[in-house]
Amino acid sequence: MRLDKFIRPKSGDPYGKGRKYTEGMYCPACQALYHQGRWKWPRKGDVFRHPCMCSACRRIRDRFPAGEVHISGKYFNAHKNEIMNLVQNVITEEEGRSPLKRVIDFTNEKGRLCISFTDDHLARRIGDALHKAYRGDLDVKYSDGERFVRLYWHRDL
């Protein structure tokens, strides 16, 4: 068992968008295909050339999110199904558009839900959708110098 592959570089983003991919690379974990400069879901007739794990699958494997959404409050707990439907619809829509926009994990603790994502824009989309549909309070925090965003949506009444 090689341990060195689990050690992350100290600087730079190991999941970075600057990484070089080539046409026809495919992800052996999710079957996404690198085509015309971006990762997409495969279609019939696509050509798969070299296996290369996509950044979303690497983030899922390492449980290393690019964004998180924390949802809390009495209103959330009273309308959980409805709110979760909205969240799930946004996730399904975004995930359908891009293999890089996926959920890593849902955790539920003391009536507070935390969802972690492979993509910061997806986290923002969820926060914005909740705020637009249900108002409440939305707090957005980017961590310094990194492309990591944490959103807190809260509504009591």
Ligand SMILES: [Zn+2]
């Ligand atoms: Zn993948």
